[in-house]
Amino acid sequence: MCEFCLKHGEGKKWYLQVSNYSDDLLSDVRRRRFIETFFTDTESLERNFRRVEQLEKVPGFIRGIVKRVITRKAKKVHYGQVVPIEDIERIFGFVNSIVRVACICRHITLGREKRYCYGVSLAPDGGRLGEIIRGLDKSYLSGPDMVGMEELSKEEAISDLRSHEQEGLCHSVWTFHAPFIGGICNCDRSDCLAMRCTVTHGIPVMFRAEYVAAVDPDQCNGCRECMRVCQFGAVSYSVSNKKAVIDQRQCYGCGICRSVCQKDAIRLEERSKVSVAASLW
Numbered sequence: 001m002c003e004f005c006l007k008h009g010e011g012k013k014w015y016l017q018v019s020n021y022s023d024d025l026l027s028d029v030r031r032r033r034f035i036e037t038f039f040t041d042t043e044s045l046e047r048n049f050r051r052v053e054q055l056e057k058v059p060g061f062i063r064g065i066v067k068r069v070i071t072r073k074a075k076k077v078h079y080g081q082v083v084p085i086e087d088i089e090r091i092f093g094f095v096n097s098i099v100r101v102a103c104i105c106r107h108i109t110l111g112r113e114k115r116y117c118y119g120v121s122l123a124p125d126g127g128r129l130g131e132i133i134r135g136l137d138k139s140y141l142s143g144p145d146m147v148g149m150e151e152l153s154k155e156e157a158i159s160d161l162r163s164h165e166q167e168g169l170c171h172s173v174w175t176f177h178a179p180f181i182g183g184i185c186n187c188d189r190s191d192c193l194a195m196r197c198t199v200t201h202g203i204p205v206m207f208r209a210e211y212v213a214a215v216d217p218d219q220c221n222g223c224r225e226c227m228r229v230c231q232f233g234a235v236s237y238s239v240s241n242k243k244a245v246i247d248q249r250q251c252y253g254c255g256i257c258r259s260v261c262q263k264d265a266i267r268l269e270e271r272s273k274v275s276v277a278a279s280l281w
């Protein structure tokens with residue numbers, strides 16, 4: 001289990017602990033301020049990301065120290081974890097409000113509004129999280145779809161997330177000052193700052209999922225669709241066997257490869273039971 005399961009999950013998956021979504025956690029002023037700044041000060045988010053990119057030019061030992069500091073801070077304020085769709089469905093089973101909002105990352109990287117992020121709350125009307133977001137200056141929404149928050153039913157939200165899987169986006173949950181979880185995002189390696197930070201620059205700001213994928217060679221027909229959608233370069237193709245092969249040390253356990261496999265040849269296994277991946281987060 002990841003560090004957050006041990007710290008915030010009482011030995012279970014931390015993002016399935018109902019208390020981590022509690023409105024009461026938003027009585028903490030620092031947490032509220034962080035959410036307000038996060039959604040409005042996109043310039044500082046972009047500036048920080050440019051600094052991360054610049055780190056590549058810094059001598060290795062300094063880079064190593066700075067990377068560890070960034071990860072330590074992120075774990076306190078805004079850290080994510082990759083989550084497969086069945087666990088997102090479990091989360092949707094106990095939250096009482098789901099709203100779709102514009103993605104800040106895509107605002108920065110694409111300069112366009114993409115509605116890939118979902119706010120979740122135990123309160124039926126979005127509770128304090130909804131109040132905070134409704135009260136923000138949303139001038140970063142460049143339109144044309146400038147409605148701030150769209151309320152969705154659980155069925156609509158899960159259907160959206162299934163469509164995002166078809167686009168090759170991987171689901172993740174996000175804290176706003178751990179352990180409070182307020183958001184579910186749909187990430188990809190080119191446009192999501194967190195994935196670029198974690199995968200491209202080697203500065204983790206999100207955990208891998210609690211799972212890893214494996215291919216059943218008896219089912220696989222070698223079509224390579226799974227290779228096409230894997231954001232983490234974990235799938236290769238065995239020319240001699242004419243089958244896909246997943247490197248479980250590279251796999252983030254998102255399960256997106258399953259959504260494009262017509263042969264139902266890929267399954268997720270508990271990371272803790274797969275020795276080569278159990279300690280990789």
Ligand code: SF4
Nearest residue numbers: 220221223224226261
């Ligand atoms: S998508 Fe499925 S059938 Fe196609 S290569 Fe991957 S595992 Fe095999």
Ligand code: SF4
Nearest residue numbers: 230251252254255257
């Ligand atoms: S191989 Fe692993 S990381 Fe790649 S899409 Fe499948 S589950 Fe995700």
